[in-house]
Amino acid sequence: MKRVLTIAGSDCSGGAGIQADIKTMSAHGVYAMSVIVSVVAENTVHVLKKQDIAPEIVRAQVDAIYEDIGTDAVKIGMLPTPEVMSAVAEKLRKYCPKNVVVDPVMYAKDGTALMAPQSIETFKAEILPLADVLTPNIPEAEEITGMHIETEDDMCAAAKLIYTMGCKAVLVKGGHFAGDPIDILFDGEQHISFTANRIQTKNTHGTGCTLSSAIASNLALGYAPAEAVKRAKDYMTCxxxxxxxxxxxxxxxxxFYSLYQSGLPK
Incomplete structure (x- = not known):
């Protein structure tokens, strides 16, 4: 069985963060493991409080995984402080995992900041270059690049700029645009567009966590990045x-909808 680790914050309501990651990974038939970096008291309405985990405990959790089980892919989500980022980066450089997917979680669904503003430069210097696939949404891509993104061409330009910062591929997600969403994947050579019909629902808590975990799971299962993204988006749409x-x-x-309906995804 393929092994996938999520390094992220905990969502006690179960829709996002570690809980969403583990559900997504389990639905893909991979073995899910976790390193919790922050405990977030949140629900479908808002974030109440959060408590970040001490960097030494974060390091110890990562060591616990790699001294025993190991990984075939890693998903990184919420990293709240520069100190936690440095701890995670230190351990990833030590263990050199393959198939690292980074979701640069900066805000909760209600707009609450989950990454301290002073962390952005640390993120760009220490975490971004470790990513095989980086998955920012439009506001996150704007924070990383300093650009104002309004069009598909802007998304392509942002993806290309982020790529120059050191990651191997960038998926800029266009869900914040009006109309049908379009995502742009740039792998250093070409832009690949992924489109879907917009689903009229308010129930989108944890979609970024879920998509990045699905990409990591598909990479662990042996799919190339573009196919991993396509399969992850199909799973997310369902x-x-x-x-x-x-x-x-x-x-x-x-x-777990597809799992309940027809068995493990193929």
Missing amino acids: AIEHALELGHGAGPTNH
């Missing part, structure tokens, strides 16, 4: 189409 009416705000997607 999960949103059958999202769960839970809570009073942006509800969670249905991570």
Whole structure:
């Protein structure tokens, strides 16, 4: 069985963060493991409080995984402080995992900042260059590049600029645009567009976490980056189409819908 590690924050409501990652990985038939970097008290409506984990505990969690089980892919999500980023980067440089997918989580669905503003430069210097695939949405791509992104051409330019910062491929997600969403993957040689029909639902809690975890799972299963992204987007679309009416705000997607309907994804 392929092994996939998520390094991220915990969402007690189960729709995002570590919980969404583990659900997504399990739905793909891979063995999910976790390193928790922050405990976030949140639900479908808002973030109440969070408590970041001490860097030495983050380091110890990573060591625990690699001294025993190892990985075939790693998904990195919320990294709240420069100190936590440095701890994660130190361990990734030590263990040199393959198939590292980085979702630069900066804001919760309600707009609460999950990455300290002073962390952006540390992220760009220490975490971004370790990514095999980086998956920023439009606001995150704007934070990373300093660009204002309004068009598909802007997305392509942002992806190319982010690529020059050291990652191997960039997927700029266009879900924040009006109309049908389009995502742009740049691998250093070509731009590949992925389009889908917009699903009219408020229940999109944890979609970024879910998509990046699905990409990591598909990379672990042996798919090339473009195919891994395509399969992950197909999985994400199904999960949103059958999202769960839970809570009073942006509800969670249905991570196990395809599993319940027809067995493990092939």
